[in-house]
Each structure stands twice: as C-alpha cells, then as structure tokens.
Amino acid sequence: MQYKGYKDLKVYNLAYKLAMEIFEETKHFPKEERFSLTDQIRRSSRSILANIAEAWKKRYYPKTFISKIIDAAGEAGETEVWLDISKDAGYLTVEKHKYFTSGYDEVNRMLYGMVDKSEKFAGNNRNAKQE
Numbered sequence: 001m002q003y004k005g006y007k008d009l010k011v012y013n014l015a016y017k018l019a020m021e022i023f024e025e026t027k028h029f030p031k032e033e034r035f036s037l038t039d040q041i042r043r044s045s046r047s048i049l050a051n052i053a054e055a056w057k058k059r060y061y062p063k064t065f066i067s068k069i070i071d072a073a074g075e076a077g078e079t080e081v082w083l084d085i086s087k088d089a090g091y092l093t094v095e096k097h098k099y100f101t102s103g104y105d106e107v108n109r110m111l112y113g114m115v116d117k118s119e120k121f122a123g124n125n126r127n128a129k130q131e
Contacts, residue, residue: 006056011110019045041082047075065122
C-alpha cells in the first residue's frame with residue numbers, strides 16, 4: 001500500500017478517534033480534575049498522534065522513525081494508566097474503560113507492527129517517498 005501521509009495510517013485514525021472520544025468523555029470529569037487528570041489524559045492521548053505525525057515526517061531516517069513510533073507507544077501506555085485511574089476514581093464506567101483499553105491495545109499492536117516492519121514505512125523505499 002502506498003501512503004500519501006500519516007493521516008492515511010490506520011493507527012493514526014484509530015488513535016485520533018480515541019483521543020476525540022476521550023476529550024468528550026472527560027468533559028464530564030469533576031471540575032477539580034480539570035488541571036490534573038483531565039489535562040493529563042487529554043495530553044497523552046493527543047501526544048500519540050503528534051508522535052505518529054513526527055515519525056512520518058522523519059521517515060527518511062529509519063532509526064528516528066522507529067524511535068518516534070516507540071514514543072507514541074509510550075504515550076499510549078501513559079494514557080492507559082490515566083484510564084485506569086479514571087475508572088478506579090469512578091469517573092469512567094467499567095464498559096467505557098474496557099472500550100478505551102481495548103482500543104489502545106489495538107493502537108499498540110499497530111505501532112509495534114510498524115516497528116517490526118519499519119522498512120515498509122521508513123527509509124528510501126517507494127512508500128516512504130510519498131507525500
């Protein structure tokens with residue numbers, strides 16, 4: 001498959017969808033969490049997207065590409081921690097928590113798949129040269 005940009009990546013689209021759903025869900029978190037938990041979970045979920053975009057823009061350098069994809073996976077892990085805390089604090093239902101953690105499990109599978117097959121995305125191949 002040829003990719004025109006990072007927005008064509010399934011992992012980017014799934015992570016974007018989840019980040020927007022987290023944004024909506026956190027609108028209902030208590031006001032006292034506004035500058036702590038709400039800010040943290042929104043920030044980490046959005047950072048996944050930023051790292052994927054940055055990886056794509058640096059794809060001509062395979063080691064840098066892999067590093068940024070791993071950074072995205074790290075942010076997904078952080079988001080999962082905030083989801084656990086949100087559930088245990090009673091801000092997220094068990095069902096919503098399962099939905100989000102399942103989504104981030106899939107994001108991580110895709111990210112590590114990109115690492116394992118980085119030559120498909122990074123370096124001097126035809127797919128990597130598409131803008």
